[in-house]
Amino acid sequence: MPTVLMQWACALFISGAAYSRHVGSRAGAASPRDLKAPLGGGPIKTPPVPWPGAGHGSSPDYSEWMFQYPLPISPQASPKYSSNVNGTQPINYYEMSVDKFQQQVYPNLGPANMAGYDGRSTGPTYRVPVGSETIIRLTNNNDLTSSMHLHGAWTRSPWDGWANDTINPGQYKDYYYSGSQSARTLWYHDHADHHTSVDAYYGQNGFHIIYDPNEDSLGLPSGNYDIPIAIIDKAYQANGDLVDPSGETINFFGDVIHANGQPWPYLNVEPRKYRFRFLNTALSRPFSLYFADADGVYQNFNVIGSDAGLFSAPVETQTVILSMGERYDVVMDFSGFQGQNMTLGNEFLLPDIGQMSDTGSVMRFVVGDTVSDSSNNDLPSALANPNANVQNPPNDGAVDQTFNFQRNGGQWTINGVVYDDVEARTLARPPMGTVQNWELRYAAGPGVHPVHIHLIDFRIVSRQGGTRGVLPYESAGLKDVVLLEPGETVNVVARFGPWNGLYQFHCHNLIHEDHEMMDVFNTTALENLGYDLQELLEFDDPMDTRYTAKDVGTADDSEDYVTNTLMPGLVNSGAYRRLNELLAAEGVQGQAVAAGER
Secondary structure (H helix, E strand, C coil), X not given: CCCCCCCHHHHHCCCCCCCCCCCCCECXXXXXXXXXXXXXXXXXXXXXXXXXXXXXXXXXXCHHHCCCCECCCCCEXXXXXXXXXXXXXXXXXXXXXXXXXXXXXXXXXXXXXXXXXXXXXXXXXXXXXXXXEXXXXXXXXXXXXXXXXXXXXXXXHHHXXXXXXXXXCCEEEEEEECCCCCCEEEEEEEXXXXXXXXXXXXXXXXXXXXXCHHHHHHCCCCHHHEEEEEEEEECECCCCCECCCCCCCXXXXXXXEEECCXXXXXXXXXXXXXXXXXXXXXXXXXXXXXXXXXXXXXXXXXXXXXXXXXXXXXXXXXXXXXXXXXXXXXEEECCCCCCCEXXXXXXXXXXXXXXCCCCCEEEEEEECCXXXXXXXXXXXXXXXXXXXXXXXXXXXXXXXXXXXXXXXXXXXXXXXXXXXXXXXXXXXXXXXXXXXXXXXXXXXXXXXXXXXXXXXXXXXXXXXXXXXXXXXXXXXXXXXXXXXXXXXXXXXXXXXXXXXXXXXXXXXXXXXXHCXXXXXXXXXXXXXXXXXXXXHHCCCCCCCCCCCCEEHHHXXXXXXXXXXXXXXXHXXXXXXCCHHHHHHHCCCCCCCCHHHCC
């Protein structure tokens, strides 16, 4: 299969200068990081600063069962049908549904009522090879509407999970995704207007991993040693059911930390290297993750990638801040810890973030004595191929757009505009292929504002205010989410495209998003594309009735229909065709996956 020669989004990337490690105090709150020495002086034992959390919030006490149940691993999704349209474009067809289910969380209480993809939390993991396009038919068997967003993907507007492009109960929608991005950890989640937080909380999220067989030559941990871990906080009632967050309008903080749907699990590991793909699916809680041994000694680990894939080189650290929606791939080496327990902890502290007794712990690693497979146990000093980067776009540092994220008049707004204000909510109109500098300001809280911009990857160029600059692992790669803590202003630079159309950007504190802190940008079509490329511009409407949800009774999932009508119809529609030509017309010196050049 043809592979990625270079990524158009990589046009943004310039290896940032190393910034000072984040060791300062944060809004006056004491933190173990305040007292640790920088890396390079050997392991530093966690100082005797007591965790400030106290009590168990609203939930029944779970301490008896902490670290007693294994980390669940979601099953890998399998395509129902596969084809090679026109002899050049591989494409896979999957089926998935939103289903209500029950999960026994507390052994001594009743079950929790949930609703997730294929009746589980987290949903099935998609592992899709670079260059292969994907169709996911999502059927809604739940009581609420649904709209699925593939977070971090270059998706045309009709399939991006526009908040109003919903699937009613008893309907389905075929989501069609491009194969033109480089290897990276994406995730999918509900994006329905006004109840994204509820749906994500009750279970509608999962991993979507694009992999590149060329990465095998790096020798990074793979197979059973490459483990996705989604982290979220929840709260429970006295009967074992979940506390419903739907009435919350400010922030939601649970007192029970879950990894892959299980409160405080354990994972048996071998004394060798592992790759963990960390994802924060929480509603309002950021995490600052660290690995500590049984004596509380923080251990060094390496961040190797973020939202847009691998870095050019590993970044060594002792903590990584993971805000809502962010992904970081890390490599942890358990060799030397045979027969010991290690803890994945959380040290994120801000006055607005509710902390309880056990929110400082995430999960436990139980390190065995032997290694059953020593292959793919490397961490090379060079990761992504530097020759795959194209020339960086010019950026004169001038700010093109300024956005203030704040609570205004009892509403969460961007520049004072709410999402339901249809006439005013399109706040930016960058032409296709143009580079813009967006200034993102934390204007008011409470809580934090992790800002997510759909469609694009951006480079974080500066952070001012607050207590920190751009962290080394933030500047090492491209992102699609950036955290705004109180008082911070962050500048990001992005090339807008490759597609034209309406897209959303919002706070990924899902309580804020549901209560209007979401607006729209329109990547406008270029006038000089030429007649033969005009067909590529016909997918700018997220509510295009050709691709909206349909009643389940009309569905045809036969192999004949899917492989001979649905697949070729979408591939030949022009949605993802001739990307290189489109990029060239936008003035981008980039190449896409060769298979996409149809």
